[in-house]
Amino acid sequence: MSNNSSRRQWLRNTTAALAGVSLAPAIFATEKERYRAEGIILLNGNENPYGPSNAARKAMTEAVGNSNRYPDDAVHALRQQLAEFNGVEKENILMGAGSSEIIGLVLLATSSGNRRGYIMTAEPSYKIWHTQAEVIGYDFIQIPLNKERKYDLDKFSSYQSKFNAQLFYICNPNNPTGTFVEPKKLEDFINNNRSGHVLIDEAYTEYPDIPSLAQYAIKVPKVIVAKTFSKIYGLAGARIGYAIAHPETIKRLASLQAWPNANVSMVTAAAASAALKDQEFVKDCREKAALARQMCYDCFKQLSLEYIPSHTNFILFNIDKITGDFTKRMEEKNIFVQFRNHFGGKWCRVSMGTIDEMKTFCTVLKEIA
Amino acid sequence: MSTHSSRRQWLQQSSLAFLGLGISFRSMGNEEGLKRIAGIENGLINLGSNENPYGISAKAKQAILDMMGETNRYPFNIASLQSTKKTLGDYYKVSEDQVLITAGSGEGLAMLARHFNKGNIVTADITFGVLPNTAKKIGTKVIEIPLTKEKVHDLPAMMKAINNETQLVYICNPANPSATIVKAEELKRFCEEASKKTVVLIDEAYNDFLENSNSQSMIGLIEKNPNILVIKTFSKIHAMAGLRIGFILGHPTLIKKLQPDYFQSSQLAVSVLSLNAAMTSLTDEEHKATCKQKNEAARKYTMDEMKKMGIQFIPSYTNFIFYPVKNYPGEYSADMLDKHKIIMRSNKYSDGQWARVSIGTIDEMKQFIQVIGDPKNNMASR
Numbered sequence: 195m196s197n198n199s200s201r202r203q204w205l206r207n208t209t210a211a212l213a214g215v216s217l218a219p220a221i222f223a224t225e226k227e228r229y230r231a232e233g234i235i236l237l238n239g240n241e242n243p244y245g246p247s248n249a250a251r252k253a254m255t256e257a258v259g260n261s262n263r264y265p266d267d268a269v270h271a272l273r274q275q276l277a278e279f280n281g282v283e284k285e286n287i288l289m290g291a292g293s294s295e296i297i298g299l300v301l302l303a304t305s306s307g308n309r310r311g312y313i314m315t316a317e318p319s320y321k322i323w324h325t326q327a328e329v330i331g332y333d334f335i336q337i338p339l340n341k342e343r344k345y346d347l348d349k350f351s352s353y354q355s356k357f358n359a360q361l362f363y364i365c366n367p368n369n370p371t372g373t374f375v376e377p378k379k380l381e382d383f384i385n386n387n388r389s390g391h392v393l394i395d396e397a398y399t400e401y402p403d404i405p406s407l408a409q410y411a412i413k414v415p416k417v418i419v420a421k422t423f424s425k426i427y428g429l430a431g432a433r434i435g436y437a438i439a440h441p442e443t444i445k446r447l448a449s450l451q452a453w454p455n456a457n458v459s460m461v462t463a464a465a466a467s468a469a470l471k472d473q474e475f476v477k478d479c480r481e482k483a484a485l486a487r488q489m490c491y492d493c494f495k496q497l498s499l500e501y502i503p504s505h506t507n508f509i510l511f512n513i514d515k516i517t518g519d520f521t522k523r524m525e526e527k528n529i530f531v532q533f534r535n536h537f538g539g540k541w542c543r544v545s546m547g548t549i550d551e552m553k554t555f556c557t558v559l560k561e562i563a
Numbered sequence: 564m565s566t567h568s569s570r571r572q573w574l575q576q577s578s579l580a581f582l583g584l585g586i587s588f589r590s591m592g593n594e595e596g597l598k599r600i601a602g603i604e605n606g607l608i609n610l611g612s613n614e615n616p617y618g619i620s621a622k623a624k625q626a627i628l629d630m631m632g633e634t635n636r637y638p639f640n641i642a643s644l645q646s647t648k649k650t651l652g653d654y655y656k657v658s659e660d661q662v663l664i665t666a667g668s669g670e671g672l673a674m675l676a677r678h679f680n681k682g683n684i685v686t687a688d689i690t691f692g693v694l695p696n697t698a699k700k701i702g703t704k705v706i707e708i709p710l711t712k713e714k715v716h717d718l719p720a721m722m723k724a725i726n727n728e729t730q731l732v733y734i735c736n737p738a739n740p741s742a743t744i745v746k747a748e749e750l751k752r753f754c755e756e757a758s759k760k761t762v763v764l765i766d767e768a769y770n771d772f773l774e775n776s777n778s779q780s781m782i783g784l785i786e787k788n789p790n791i792l793v794i795k796t797f798s799k800i801h802a803m804a805g806l807r808i809g810f811i812l813g814h815p816t817l818i819k820k821l822q823p824d825y826f827q828s829s830q831l832a833v834s835v836l837s838l839n840a841a842m843t844s845l846t847d848e849e850h851k852a853t854c855k856q857k858n859e860a861a862r863k864y865t866m867d868e869m870k871k872m873g874i875q876f877i878p879s880y881t882n883f884i885f886y887p888v889k890n891y892p893g894e895y896s897a898d899m900l901d902k903h904k905i906i907m908r909s910n911k912y913s914d915g916q917w918a919r920v921s922i923g924t925i926d927e928m929k930q931f932i933q934v935i936g937d938p939k940n941n942m943a944s945r
Contacts, residue, residue: 245635258627261619262802264612291666291832428635431835449700452669452693459834460805
């Protein structure tokens with residue numbers, strides 16, 4: 195098996211894993227490939243290609259020596275730091291191993307045991323948590339995005355009277371479309387819907403730099419804001435995210451953990467603390483993502499490919515016009531993207547890599563299209 | 564507020580938390596306030612959380628530094644980490660579909676408590692608190708069978724307690740906080756018998772400190788028996804408490820059932836640095852042997868000294884010692900911290916107050932012995 199095809203193989207396995215299928219092992223020929231396959235451009239995970247920042251690296255290097263001690267001190271100090279950063283109290287913050295853990299806890303905390311219930315969310319939206327939700331006892335009401343490819347909150351309200359969903363999941367900005375609803379509109383929506391918990395996934399808010407719903411959430415016990423260090427902070431592999439909510443809600447979520455805030459590595463906590471302080475890095479990444487998006491838009495326009503203007507570090511663009519197996523053709527050029535079936539057509543979600551990576555992506559896309 | 568009173572307040576709060584949540588002797592640090600690591604720098608000795616004082620192996624450290632540049636990538640995008648389960652499986656001679664990796668065994672235990680949320684759970688009183696406490700919090704009935712007088716799991720009584728509603732039996736072996744073991748043959752028989760009616764979970768967090776750790780392990784049973792699970796951690800012999808990584812081994816059918824509970828990918832909660840460090844440490848036999856030897860020496864010293872002084876304790880097979888302080892008038896661990904700068908655990912049970920001290924370095928244990936050995940301090944029951 196050639197290197198290329200084995201790389202393809204493992205990444206396909208990886209995608210399969212995301213879809214809930216177990217992984218097959220991958221064997222690598224060279225030592226170099228143990229950590230990063232050379233020449234591979236990963237535009238499939240909405241990761242930040244510039245992370246981890248130098249500040250985060252320095253902090254991790256310093257923290258390694260204390261790996262034998264439980265991370266409580268570091269994690270509690272970080273909670274304090276996050277509270278100040280978000281203008282809330284420490285009691286409003288719960289740490290998780292990625293916002294994925296927070297989502298899982300919210301699913302558990304809002305379910306009603308043996309009786310099945312509904313979650314209302316949008317289609318398309320982020321849905322890796324659906325399998326877990328199904329196991330817990332949830333069914334889904336997926337409301338199509340509106341014409342602007344945004345969450346259709348009016349429709350959410352009208353369906354709620356019929357289905358009485360226990361939980362609303364709102365990804366804002368939305369993955370995979372990169373669109374967002376004005377935070378004020380979200381507040382109005384929540385105020386007008388008495389029933390149901392609301393989980394606002396703010397994984398990408400730093401890219402458009404829109405306000406967080408944190409200040410609102412801490413006053414309304416049924417609202418939970420989930421945030422992550424996986425995106426603009428460039429620490430996806432370090433696994434750290436957090437919830438912002440009313441203290442009672444935080445307590446309820448914490449009661450489902452082994453012990454409160456148990457799952458964050460101390461090296462990770464050190465990285466996150468340093469990353470949070472390094473807002474220059476955040477600003478820089480935001481600007482570079484905007485540049486990369488513009489570069490892609492120009493390319494899509496040249497090729498007359500429809501795309502959804504994005505406010506994040508990824509773009510959804512239409513590939514109906516492109517013949518053959520698109521992702522396979524990209525993979526042959528060592529570029530990994532996500533294929534999506536949305537809005538009755540074929541789409542590709544491409545994450546923003548470095549400027550150089552996006553140049554290569556555009557060149558390859560022009561060859562293929 | 565003085566340092567002393569704030570320390571005391573912290574301990575009171577945390578003891579209250581223990582009582583309120585029923586979390587006694589959980590193997591973790593403080594909730595609030597006390598800087599444990601900074602504390603060590605300021606002369607506090609941390610003998611509270613059964614941590615390994617010798618630190619992670621040099622190879623594991625290097626593995627973290629090597630992987631650091633990849634922390635912007637999700638685990639699924641890092642080629643070398645795709646074989647983590649296989650590496651673990653190979654080491655324990657099981658297949659990769661028998662492995663579930665969790666953010667510490669704590670997360671695994673909480674997850675299992677959430678999974679087995681119908682009927683009842685049979686376990687010991689006292690035992691490691693995470694699983695029974697999580698179960699109680701979500702309303703599952705927990706049948707707690709007292710340890711024997713020698714603080715050993717009472718297997719016959721536990722067997723008797725299993726009924727039609729029982730879905731899980733949880734046994735921590737070696738036991739925490741009592742540091743005792745049940746004989747491998749007896750436990751095997753128990754597992755085989757009990758697993759005809761219910762899932763049996765053996766927590767082997769401290770197995771690696773045992774003399775014949777392999778023959779004491781129940782991992783050999785899981786291949787054929789779909790109802791036996793073993794949970795382990797990298798927090799103890801591998802000294803990775805801060806890195807949050809542990810794992811569950813079981814029959815493929817049971818592991819498959821547990822998988823979706825854990826956000827689809829069992830590796831998703833574990834840092835890529837922790838994964839890389841753990842897989843490196845797994846086969847670093849030299850580091851493990853060194854930690855084990857040093858622990859044995861410090862434990863032997865501590866037990867010998869306690870014996871010499873006529874201080875009661877339960878003989879330990881682990882990296883901690885459980886001893887009665889029955890007539891101690893106050894809160895033992897609070898006073899240990901206040902007066903003697905030693906962080907440890909104590910709790911009041913139906914048969915009085917008991918203390919648990921982790922085995923630190925030999926120097927730390929000398930300090931500990933000095934404190935409890937001095938009759939003026941009145942910190943030991945004779």
